[in-house]
Amino acid sequence: MALELYHHGSSVCAAKVRLALAEKGVEWEGRYVDILAGEQFSPDYLALNPKAVVPTLVHEGRVIRESSIICEYADEAFQGPSLKPTDPVLRAEMRLWTKRVDEEIHPAVRPVTYVSTHRHTILKRPDAEVQEHIDSDPDPIWRERKRGWIREGLDAPDVGQAIRVLDKLLEDMETALADRKWLVGDDYSLADGAVTPYVNRLALLGFSEMWAHRPRLAEWFETVKSRPSFEPALNQYLPDSLRKDMSENGRKAWPAFKTILSGGR
Ligand SMILES: N[C@@H](CCC(=O)N[C@@H](CS)C(=O)NCC(=O)O)C(=O)O
Structure with missing residues (x-):
């Protein structure tokens, strides 16, 4: 192949x-x-x-x-519908979203996911294996952060900022969707694709209250989910056990994140 x-x-x-x-x-x-x-x-x-x-x-x-x-x-x-706007200004706008996902959103979703769910899976192993998992990360900065997520959980220093960064993304999406169906221009683009797994991650963790007051984002997410690409990309490879872990562990973690978002922690 x-x-x-x-x-x-x-x-x-x-x-x-x-x-x-x-x-x-x-x-x-x-x-x-x-x-x-x-x-x-x-x-x-x-x-x-x-x-x-x-x-x-x-x-x-x-x-x-x-x-x-x-x-x-x-x-x-590859052939197929273009996923980038033709207008260079819109293309630049699209890349602002994808750059933001790389630079801010991905670094923020990692602590939220680890603290909510992955840490519980990892901590079930013997301590030597947990340590090995942490020590194997080749990036010293990420290794240190990961150590905090696994060992300290919600008390790790970067967790509060991480959920606020994700909340700001949702706020900015709600604003961007005020006069359009997609994040950039009239068509679906790599900008929509870039944020989809992150909104979906919050949904899998049971954090959808984060868009209860953001109707345009809620509608955008429903439209994204109804596209034929969603099921094979977001659902097909997610093992049931992981889906269950995310949902069960996420539900327990949400109240603490909600408190952080309301400024109480
Ligand atoms: N900048 C990279 C980031 C890739 C990344 O962080 N991947 C995560 C999963 S989303 C991973 O493989 N993590 C391995 C680990 O946590 O040890 C990209 O966009 O491809």
Whole structure:
């Protein structure tokens, strides 16, 4: 198969790429990397992706990394509807959203997810394995942050800021959707695709109260979910056990996050 995607069911970045490939109507072959079991640290995978993260796309033997770059690559390399506006100004606007997702939203969703749910899964293992999981992260800054999420949970120093960053995204989406159906211009674009897995992550964690007072965002999300790309990209690869963990653990974590958002913590 000429197109392989290294991915994982709970990875927002991998979901973003699956979404772009589905919107383009491109077939691909999956290479599942269980990032909760530490498979991203295997020497074979590190040779493809030295940062030990999913996704990685391999197209006819050539390796493409970084989810936003992969999405742009997919849009340009394959036939199918264009996922970028033609107007250069709108294209720049689209990239403001995708850049924000890379620079702010992804770093924010990681602590929220770890603290809400992944930490509970990881902490069920013997302590030596927990330590190994933390120590295996090749990035010293992320390693330190991850240590906090796993060891300290909601008391980790970056958790409050993270949920506020996500809330601000939702607020800005609500504003952007005031006079349009999609985030940029009249058509669905990579901007919509970039934020979808993050809004969906909050939904999976049971945090949808965050858009109870944001009707345009709520409608946008319903429309996104009704597109044929959503099911194969966001649901098909999410193991039932993970969905259950996210929903059960997320429900328990939500009151603390709600308190943070209301300024009480
Ligand atoms: N900037 C990278 C970030 C990729 C990333 O952080 N992937 C996460 C899953 S969404 C991962 O593989 N995490 C592995 C870990 O936490 O050890 C991209 O956009 O591709």
